[in-house]
Amino acid sequence: MKKYLRPDEWCVIEEGFDPANHRASESIFSIGNGKMGQRANFEEKYSGSSLQGSYVAGVYYPDKTRVGWWKNGYPEYFAKVLNSPNWIGINVHVDGTELDLNYCDVENFVRTLNMKEGYLQREFDATLDGNKKIHVKAQRFVSMADTENGAIRYEVTPVNFSGKISFTPYIDGDIENEDSNYDEKFWNILDVDASEGAAYLESQTKKSDFRCGFAMRYQATVNGKAVTTKPELIQSAKWVGNRIELEVKEGEKACLEKFVGVTSSLNYATDVLRSNAVELATCAYKKGFDQLFADHKQKWEDKWVHSDIKIKGDVEAQQGIRFNIFHLNQTYTGEDERLNVGPKGFTGEKYGGTTYWDTEAYCIPFFLMTSPSQVTRQLLIYRYKHLQKAIENAAKLGFTDGAALYPMVTANGEECHNEWEITFMEVHRNGAMAYAIHNYIRHTGDYKYLEEYGLEVLVAISRFWSQRITFSEAKNQFVMLGVTGPNEYENNINNNWYTNKIAVWCMKYTMEALNYVKDSHPARYKELVAKMNFNSGEETQRWKDIMGNMHFPYNQELDVIMQQDGFMDKEQLMADDLDPAQRPINQYWSWDRILRSNFIKQADTLQGIYAFEEEFTNEEIERNFNFYEPRTVHESSLSPCVHSILATKIGRIEKAYEMYLRTSRLDLDDYNAEVHEGLHITSMAGTWMSIVEGFGGKRAYDQKLYLSPVIPEQWQEYAFRITFKGNDLEVRVTAKEVEIISHAKETIELYLYDELVSVEANESKTVWR
Structure with missing residues (x-):
């Protein structure tokens, strides 16, 4: 854990510049608007360690899978979240000396993420060669109102001299992805063009042929008065910009306002990318920074009305929940059914893909409760539109007759995760797709979704389970072999309880959905049966046989559910037995050692108890919690929230509060020493769940709302x-x-x-x- 950020109810504040923290801050202070986003890289040149990151939603690159030993069924590529051309750049020179915080003396550095109004700001004093001191203030945002616009206001004030300040606003297409499998660059640059006061760059992804247009306009002022100056036009094969020079007296403020329009071929025909990007930049330029920001600020005000959580008496807890809500809202807006909630959002490259099971298991509860129902419906339709791909994914692994296996990681519905223990074995993700449909309907009453989209998905998923489950003569029960549960520190195990549980539940829920559509909409039911080639009698009988005789591991002596067969064969150690210097173990231990240990990465059995809580007494929940939580190292971002909710349920409020702080400040305090790679966006929804479903006791059963609030003693x-x-x-x-x-x-x-x-x-x- 690393604490260097100042607690504040509405802002994240970094005081003092420490290059060792810079990459982490680039992640934490990221901004976005659902269509695009940007890590908190400096506008001016910075030659120190940095992960440049500019992202356009829905744009990805199919990086060829890199493995030592190819296995049948492997995805051919790993979809990479692309670092796209850098539009924020403004090189700054002071009397010919370049401003670079890696080489000058920096004082009074303050970086602020204003979460209430949605902007990033920096202020600092820098002393350059010749003891010339300048004061810099930079503010930027990507507009929530004009979602293809970004804007920057960059101010330089000479403190102890008069001289020349030059600004070079630019767009740079010569960028790379840090996690490229083969160290290749993923973009072709098709067009660069510099003109007076403007510039344009157009890029094209290799292989996937996404195209993006970046247009910029700018204006310069000194002490608030517009300055007309003839710019130097600069362009190369992959870089384009203007350079202007301003005469500035001591104490005067030189300001450059940069406006950018970003278009992509997801939304525009390729032959109008340029004209539309230029028009977007021009409209922003004419509207002006202040009006553009006012419109953006109003959108954030509207969002906070419906999604804010207010905590009195605990500033760190308040800052933590707002930080999580802020990033969720700027990552996904629900306005485009082709988009989803990426695990890193607009904050980093790690993990690749744009969609994980995290969306259905963690993010949907947040959007269900804080947004119009259409937003969650869009997330479900996203999966429906990938159903055929899910059927193809299952077919590649040998499944037939319309069985669907939704991908662990995807950008377009096709599986693109290249770790075999995940791709082939972490099949519980299928259950999350079905549970999300159930969750949506019980909160909205929108049963129409079943006949329109949901039933097809449910049948395809149940067909998968029916084929994935086999009958054991030795046990005289149905079993599920060779799986990985939510606890990824166990691979290729048999009868993971959570996977078996959610598989049986899926088949049960599918039968209920079939009966509902058959009774309520017989014509649509008949149409769907024909479309799916569904043999009701034969297929549902198989499901009933499995439901009635599925093997669920249980330890009678301890009176607790077993995470999987053979769990007690492991040496039973507690997480508190670990040397703190060896934590997190995934950064210090070999994978072999982790797999042989009993340590649990995240909620697994407890994940199932959380999902099906109504089936368990408080005593049963408490016994299983007391057994599994001490063995859990919480090295998945998805872990603390489930434990917090269940701890509240059984009255362990202090433990629930501990887990809440861990999930809410996971990135702010860098619990797992990995925030430099990007934030944990999808688990942020779990932070919201910790309060609303945990302390607030919110539940929904049979379309009825239940609340049982408690309050931690730390809160007023x-x-x-x-x-x-x-x-x-x-x-x-x-x-x-x-x-x-x-x-x-x-x-x-x-x-x-x-x-x-x-x-x-x-x-x-x-x-x-």
């Missing part, structure tokens, strides 16, 4: 806002009372501590605890 009060079946309500909790505030247009009924409560439209009701 907390409040969150959720949407349920189209109704908007706010929940405020103190040690003495719970207030339900309705923002709905009709009466809301919910269960508070298992008692039915009605709240009239735009009224509130307070219940003493």
Whole structure:
């Protein structure tokens, strides 16, 4: 854990420049708007260690898989999140000396991420050759209102001299991906063009042929007055810009405002990429920085109304949850069904792909409760549109007759993860797809989704389970062999309880969905049966046989569920037994040693208990929690949130608070020593779950809403806002009372501590605890 950021309710603040922290800060201070994003790289040149990152949503590169031993069924490529042409660059010279924080004396450095208004700002004093001191203030944002625009305001003030300040705003296409499998560059540059006050660059991905257009306009002022100066036009094969020089007196402020328009072939025909990018940059230039920012700020205000969580009395906890909500909202907006929630969002390259099972398991609860239902529907439709690819993925592994295996990692529906223990074995991801449909419907009541899209997905997934499960003569039960559960520190094991559990649940839920569509919409049911070539009697009988006789590992002596067959054959150590100097173990131990240990990376059995909590008594949850949590090293970002929710359920509020801080400040405090590679965007939704489903006790069963709030002793009060079946309500909790505030247009009924409560439209009701 590394703490160097100042706690603040609405901002993330770094005081003092330490190059050793810079890569981590580049991740933490990243900004985005759902369509594009940018790591917190410096605008001016920086020759120190840096991971340049500029990203355009939906654009990827199929980097050929690199493995030592090719196995049948391997994906041919690993889809890479692309570092795209760098549009933020502004080189700065002071009387001919280049500003580079790696070589000059830096004082009063403050970097701020303003989460309320959605912008990144830096201020610092730099002393260059000849003891010339300048004060620099740089602010930038990518617009939430004009989502193909970015803007920068860069100010330089000579502190102790008068002289020449030169700005070189540019676009650089000569960029690389740090995680390239074969050290190749992924872009061709098709066009560069510099003109007075403007520049344009067009790039094309190799192989996948995505095209992106980047246009810039700029304006310069001194002490707020526009300056007209003849620029030097600079362009090369992969780089384009303008250079201007300003005479500035001591104490005067030289300012360059840079406006960028970004287009991609996902949204425009290739022959109009340039004209539209130029128009976007020009419109932003004419609107001006202040108005562009005002429109952007208003969008953020609207988002915070519905998604903010307020905590009184604990600044670090408040900062942590807002940091997580901020990054979730700027990563995915739900406006494009072709996009999804990437595990690193717009903050880094690691992991590749744009979609993991994290979306269905963790992100959907957040978007369900904080956004219009259409946003979550878009995420489900995204998977529906990849159903044929999922069927093809399963076919590559030998499955037939319309069985579907959704990819572990994907950019376009095709599996592109190249680790065999994941690609072939972590099949529980299929269950998350089905559970997401169930979760969506029980929160929205949108059963129409089943007949339109959902039923086809559910049948294809159940067909996969039916073929993946085999019958064991020795056990006289059905079993599932050779899998990896959510705990990725166990590979190629038999009968992972969570996988077996969610497989059986999927088949049960699919049968319920079939019956619903058959009874409610018989014509559509008949149409779907024909489309899927579905043999109801034969296929559902197989599912029933499995459901009635599936093997679930259990230890009678301990009276706990077993994570998988043979788990107790391992030496039973506790995470507290580990040498702190050897943590995280995935950075110090061999993979062989990890696999032979009993240490658990993240919630596995407890993940299943969380998903199907209504099937377990509090005593059963407590026994399993007390067995598994001490063996868990929490080295997955997805782990602390589930443990926090279950700890709250069994009354272990201090443990729940500990896990909440770990999940909410996972990246801010760099618990796993990896934030320099990018943030853990999808697990950030788990932080929200820790409060709303954990401390808030929010549940939804049979389309009914339940709340059972508790409050950590460190907090004076907390409040969150959720949407349920189209109704908007706010929940405020103190040690003495719970207030339900309705923002709905009709009466809301919910269960508070298992008692039915009605709240009239735009009224509130307070219940003493």
